[in-house]
Amino acid sequence: QVQVVESGGGVVQPGGSLRLSCAASGFTFSYYGMFWVRQAPGQGLEWVAFIRYDGSDKYYADSVKGRFAISRDNSKNTLFLQMNSLRGDDTAVYYCAKRLLTGGFYYYMDAWGKGTTVTVSS
Amino acid sequence: EIVLTQSPATLSLSPGERATLSCRASQSISSYLGWYQQKPGQAPRLLIYDASNRATGIPARFSGSGSGTDFILTISGLEPEDFAVYYCQQRSNWPLTFGGGTKVEIK
Numbered sequence: 001q002v003q004v005v006e007s008g009g010g011v012v013q014p015g016g017s018l019r020l021s022c023a024a025s026g027f028t029f030s031y032y033g034m035f036w037v038r039q040a041p042g043q044g045l046e047w048v049a050f051i052r053y054d055g056s057d058k059y060y061a062d063s064v065k066g067r068f069a070i071s072r073d074n075s076k077n078t079l080f081l082q083m084n085s086l087r088g089d090d091t092a093v094y095y096c097a098k099r100l101l102t103g104g105f106y107y108y109m110d111a112w113g114k115g116t117t118v119t120v121s122s
Numbered sequence: 123e124i125v126l127t128q129s130p131a132t133l134s135l136s137p138g139e140r141a142t143l144s145c146r147a148s149q150s151i152s153s154y155l156g157w158y159q160q161k162p163g164q165a166p167r168l169l170i171y172d173a174s175n176r177a178t179g180i181p182a183r184f185s186g187s188g189s190g191t192d193f194i195l196t197i198s199g200l201e202p203e204d205f206a207v208y209y210c211q212q213r214s215n216w217p218l219t220f221g222g223g224t225k226v227e228i229k
Binding site for chain 1: 123154156158160164165166167168171172177178209211213216217218219220221222223
């Protein structure tokens with residue numbers, strides 16, 4: 001079955017860096033765009049970044065633009081999120097999610113991981 | 123950025139009752155709206171995409187409607203497992219945005 005599993009979260013000091021990974025299985029990873037979505041403690045959902053199936057296009061939320069970078073390795077069925085210059089308001093559970101369909105403009109998330117927790121604190 | 127406003131913030135209902143959740147967009151988004159369900163400690167689950175299309179495996183008691191700026195998610199008869207938080211999300215423009223959520227709680 002379709003599965004995505006995030007890893008790499010942890011506690012980091014303000015200004016630090018962290019790299020999240022997302023291992024995908026159960027579908028042809030190289031056909032699908034992928035998302036990162038985060039959720040601060042007790043808060044709602046915030047879309048963070050999207051990458052097209054082949055890595056040719058990337059989109060970011062304004063709150064992370066210039067600090068975070070999304071990438072993928074289709075040979076290893078893995079999605080990444082490099083997070084630099086981390087701030088306290090980056091503290092959240094980070095979810096990796098698969099795009100609903102391969103074609104068109106269906107930017108919805110139809111398979112989610114359990115998330116990995118990032119805490120930015122001194 | 124398109125702002126999505128969900129109402130009410132909390133809906134208190136009994137099992138078997140009908141739930142009506144609203145999502146209003148700050149500008150027209152055609153039918154490019156999805157709905158997600160999230161239970162405590164779990165990841166969200168896609169229920170509806172493009173306003174009215176049920177995602178795979180979603181029961182028929184969940185239905186979506188609307189276009190332009192006003193959208194509705196209806197749960198026709200609440201089951202115990204439906205008590206959760208529901209979010210809308212637009213895919214009309216970048217950045218993708220979510221509404222603030224509606225919590226459906228047991229009355």
